[in-house]
Structure formats: structure tokens, C-alpha cells
Amino acid sequence: MTSYRVRALPGLPEVRPGDDLAKLIVAAGPGLVDGDVLLVTSKIVSKAEGRILAATDREAAIDAETVRVVARRGPLRIVENKQGLVMAAAGVDASNTAAGTVLLLPEDSDASARTIREGLRDALGVDVGVIVTDTFGRPWRNGLTDVAIGAAGVRVLEDLRGGTDAQGNPLNATVIALADELAAAGDLVKGKAEGLPVAVVSGLGHLVGDTDTDARAMVRVAADDMFRLGTSEAVREAVTQRRTVREFTDEPVDPGAVRRAVTAAVTAPAPHHTTPWRFVLLESPESRLRLLDAMRDAWIADLRRDGKSEESIAKRVRRGDLLRKAPYLVVPCLVTDGSHTYGDARRDGAEREMFVVAMGAGVQNFLVALAGERLGSAWVSSTMFCREVVRDVLDLPEGWDPMGAVAVGHAAAPPRDRPARSPESFLTVR
Template sequence: MTGAAAEPGYRVWALPGIPEVRPGDDLVKLIAAAATAEGATALADGDVLVVTSKIVSKAEGRILEAADREAAIDAETVRVVARRGTLRIVENPQGLVMAAAGVDASNTPSGTVLLLPEDSDASARALRTGLRETLGVNVGVLISDTFGRPWRSGLTDVAIGAAGVRVLDDLRGGTDAHGNPLSATIIATADELTAAGDLVKGKATALPVAVVRGLPHVVREADAETEADTGAVPGEDGDGDEGDPGARALVRDAASDMFRLGTSEAVREAVTLRRTVREFTDAPVDPGAVRRAVAAAVTAPAPHHTTPWRFVLLESAESRTRLLDAMRDAWVADLRADGKSEESIAKRVRRGDVLRNAPYLAVPCMVLDGAHAYPDARRGAAEREMFVVAHGAGIQNFLVALAGERLGSAWISSTMFCRDVVREVLELPAEWEPMGAVAIGTPASAPGARPPRPADDFLVVR
């Protein structure tokens, strides 16, 4: 109809004629030959080529003789994210989190494995530049690979390399059709394009390249290669040749990754992250995070199905100062009674300032409700020790859970030396036994490297 607006839409088709790719092959020539097989080029300005990573890897010689695929995965693994039996989800050197580090034993000769391209963004840039010089067309290039996804069954293709494509469409700051502000909407355009391309490519039919046409707005102009045109999320890394961040902009950094580890791996990392922190920032502590840590603490094992844990949370500066002043006075009195000099006392008190400098304190207390009474001292002492051990398990849970909340902590024993003072200041029942105090806050600096402690140094096997 004359004057009618064009219907929105796009076309996607596989590019036929790509032969089996071997190490050293020139992918630009192979794709250009396929695109001009019938004389006129099958590519146009604004097209997006979706190229399967396998042919890029083969052309770049990323084929490895490997009788043991697991060893190849080890070599390509930067960090294990999750492990279930022989299946591993890992981070590879490109920062991609995927099964088996992308090491593939399919579509490659027996006894070999195929690694992902060493730098998929650089590979995409080379293809884009080569096709522009060979065919005179300005196309975007995406290099795709197959990913599984958390919470969703099935596989889909995603972009692991990109050049000349606005990989992210940041809609934050705009409004929807109802005028509601968009505050978190960032569209992964490159992944949507690769998934569309995968619908027409063939993993076993020699169709490793797809063409998407009709979305020229996602392709960057060849002479306007500036960071402002990349579609990168503000604050993301925008460095790269000609300011194109490539597919790297799609990879979440550690700080914004809420699902960085699998369950068992997260527990192990939280245990490893738990350190004694003695210097904190003045950032406020989320009381909800502390309460979640308490909920973890009280799942620890305890004798006779008891619950021997109580936590006093000192959330106001006034309550912390009042307790710590009273404890300091009691400590000074003890030191003087021990015959310590005033200079020595002052030094010791200064070393105890870790609690005073923390923005939040918790005082864990032990109660012996449900403890069995025994007529002899031996069994009575063992009964109490069971409760002390259970209380220690609860504190460990508490500290590990705080580490999982990205909070630092220091468990200081001082309240155990002046329990009567603590009970009086905090108005606690007489049967509550303060078991130290936990300083909580945001660490002022990253922890140093922890010296290795091989498990065998602590084992006796019979």
C-alpha cells in the first residue's frame, strides 16, 4: 500500500557453501567465496554474520591432541564454579562461565579436542575488517557458542565474540508504554541475534554461518568506531580496538554476579573468605544480613536437641560504647591487680580497640537449658564441654554466613573475662554466659594471601 509504514521484521538464513575448515584456513576468503558463489554478493551493509566458534577455532589451530579431555579442561579452567560428579561448570580465560570450559570433543578428529578461540573479540574484528576490505560491505560479526543456563533446561547459542555490533541495548532512563520508568532494563542484543542464527545453522550439516538482515540499527558504522556507539553499559570496560568492547561487555564482573558459585562451592569459598578482620570502614551494616547469619548459626549441631545459642545485637553506638567502656574499666582493674604498669595497660587497651572501631557488635551467649546433671565431676565437665563445642559450631556458622554476606568479622574473647559486667550492662539473665564478642563491618581492605594449610598436615589415619 502506498505510504504505508513498513512492517517491523528481519530475515535470518544460513549461508551455504562453507567447506570443512582446517587449521590455517582463511575464514574471510571462505565466507566471501560462499557469499559471492552466484556472482553478486549475498551480504549487504547492516547485515549481521553469526559465525559458529568451532570453525574459528579450527582455522586458528585451536585443535589439541588430548587423550584425556579432563586434562584439557583443567588447562582451560580459571575457576571452578560448580561441580557435580564429572560435570564441571567453570570460568575460562575469557571470563566465560560454561560447562567444561568450552572444550569440545565433537566435530573434531578422534583423539583431539577443540578449544575456544583464544580471543573471540579479536577474531570477530579480523573477520569484520577482512569482509569490509574484500567485499566492500559493513557487517557486524558475532562468534557464537552453545551455553546451558541456570534455572532453564536446554541449550542456546550466545555471543562469545563480537565486532561492529551494539551488543547491549541499555534502556535505563527511558519509560515503557505506560510511562513507567525503566531502571534495570538492558537487552542482550548480541545473544538474541546468535540465538536467532542458531535456528538456521546446522551443527551436523555444514552450515556454520548465519546471516541476519533487517536490523541495521544494531550494526555500527565502519567510520564511527567510538565507545559512545558500542551500546556498552556505562561503567563497563569499553576498551578495545577502535573503542569496540566486543562481547566482553556481556560478561558480568565479580562484584555484580549474585550467582558466582554453585551451592557446595559457595560454602567452601565462604569458609575460605572467613578471616579475622580488624579494620572496618564506617559503612553501616545491614541488620537483615546479621539476622540471616544468626539463622545460619542456630542450625549447628547441639547435644540433646537443645538450642544453646543466644545473640545480643548491639545496633546503636550508645549501647556499644556503654558496654565497651564498662569492659575496659574491668580490664584495667584486672591488669592493675596483676601489677602491670600504666604504660603497659595503655598499650594493651589500645590493642583492644578492634571492637570499638567496628560499626556493629554481636555478643553470642551460651545457655545450658537441657543439660544433663551428673553426680560426678568427670561427667559433669564432659556435659558442659559438649555445650561449649556446640556453641563454637554455632559461632563458626555465624562467621561463615557473615562472610557470605560480604561482611568482615572478628571474634574477640574479651566478654568471657568479665561476664558479670556484660550481663549487668546488657541486662541479661544470670544463666546467659557471654562467649566473646563479634565485631562486624565492611573490611577496610582486601585480605592478604592466606598461607596454604595442606590437609595432610592435620591428619592421622588409622
């Protein structure tokens, strides 16, 4: 049976800027042998590398180290910092440092680990692994634990995918965070307030040796991060990233994703406790073609009545290619069952406008939810100009008013950047 030993290393002095950590560790008599793993708290690495900042305002220091805010709740911020780590307060620490100063994380913790490892090899002739650790919270668990933010000469991940478990079941997703497990083991003997910033793990020499991976390999890339944003941030991101997409790939659209988006759509506000939304899903190529051909013919007839030239008509009709090229179409319809009739034009007009506004809210919910499913969309008004044709072709009830059409698909390219709009241009305060 494999066993290992974890011990703290006493005797280290207070670390100051410019200190050589490898020499300090050697002077403490670490008793290292080949295959040992040193677990070094990032605080002393930061101190040795001069990552000490005079700061009366810790928040300003956090701002400077932040690349992206992931989540915010009151004064607490979870952010991505300059090292690519997602953590509370960008790793800016006001503990274990002089009053009026804060500690920043090492600029490159993997490089720091390599420097310590090479220093120990030169001084003691031993081949050891080095892990730089820091304390993290975790999104699904209470409590803090140490994890690896830098590593050298130690295997940081063990990829078991493609193998089988003891019962012969295939392992399809199992990748073990070895460096984090080692960091957490060291935290048990280092403690948070005992002044023991270095621990040694012995007995796991099979994890030690030259390797081309470091702790950066443990950071999940954005494309694989299913929890990249906090709750309120995700809501804002979904709304602002909902963009009109006009070019789609040939990848099929998951009908289940569309139905989930409809579920979100029908939570919109509506007058008189009604449910004025209906969504017609055109899932067969035949139904889409039949509708689009009929709409095209109606449009051409309208344009000819307007006296447009055939060249102008052809140019305008080509705008409908967006709907033809989309792999999936949805026709949202307004139903005004439950509306009130007052008998005068002013109030009856306002009544209908209430329902139309509710329809717009429902469609916006739908589009935002599609974006959350990583589906692009374009809401175009075409069906509103030939409602009778749409009802006839799709065999819809007389009381259903088509309110445009939504093209749905996987975007062929990311949308172009859109500059943020200042809310002041849209505000009137009384």
C-alpha cells in the same frame, strides 16, 4: 513494523588450519549487503586458527583452559576459561573434529570477528557485522542455545535504563543482550549437525556499524556476579574466606543481615536437642559504650591486681579499640538449660564441654553467614573474663554466659592472602 530474515549459508567446505574464513565465505556467494549480520560458529573459527589439540584426554585439555572452577557435579565442570567465559568444560569440544583431537575456543573471539569483517569489507565492499557464536547452557533454564562470544561492527547491548516502558514506567535495570539474541536466531537455521556453520541476518541494519564495544562487554564482572560459585564451591569459599577483620569502614551495618546470620547460627548441632545459643545485639551506640567502658574498668582492675605497670596496662587496654571502632557489636551467650547433672566432676565437666563446643559451632555459623553478607567480623574473648560485669550492664539473666564479643562491620581493606593449609598436618589415620 520492523522485520528481519535469517538464512543459513550453504556451500562452505571443511575448514582447515590456516584457511581465510572471509575468503571461504565470499566463495560461497553469500549475497551480503550493507547492514547484514554474519553469525559464524566458533568451531570453524577455531579450526581456521589452528586451535585443534591432539588430546586423548579431554579432561586434561579442560584443565589447561580453566582459570577458575565455578561448579562441579560428577564429571561435569562449569568453569571460567582463559577468555573470561563461564561455561561447561571451558568450551573444549570433541564434536565435529577428528577422532583423538579436541577444539579449543579462539584465543580472542572479538579479534577473530574483526578479521572476518575486515576481510569481507575488502573483498565485497560491504559494511556488515560479524558475531562469533558458541553453545552455552544457562544456570536457570534447561536446554542449550547459541550466544555471542565475539563481535565486531554490531551493537552487542542495548541499554534502556533511564527510559520508560509503554505505560510510562521507569526502566531501571533493562539491558538487552542483542548479540545473544542474534546468535540464538542464527542457531535456528544453522542447526547442530547440518554442516551449516554460518548464518546471515538481514533487515537489522540499525544494529550494524563501527562500535567501541565487543562481546567482552557482555561478560559480567566478578563484582556484579551474584552466582559466581556453585553450591558446594560457595560453601567451601564461605568457610575459607571467613577471616578476622580488625579495621572497618564507617558504613552502617544492616541489622537484617545480622539477623539472617543468627538464623544460620542456630542451625548448629547441640546436645540433647537443646538450643544453647543467645545473641545479644548491641545496636545503639549508648549500649556499646556503656558495656565497653565497664569491661575496660574491670580489665584495668585485673591488671593492677596482677602488678602490671600503668604503661603496660595502657598498652593492653588499647587492644580493646577494635571493639570500640566497630560499628556493630554482638555478644554471643551460652545457655545450658537442658544440660544433665551427674554428680561427679568428670561427667559434669564433659557435659559443659559439650555445650561449649555447640556454642563454638553456632558462633562459627554466625561468622560464616556474616561473610556471606559481605560483612567482616572479629570474635574476641573479652566478655568471657568479666561475665558478671557483662550480665549486669546488659541486664542479662544469671544463666547466660557471655562467650566473647563479635565486632561486625564492612572491612576497610581486603584481608591479606593466607596460604592454604594442607590437611595432612592435621590428620591422624588409624
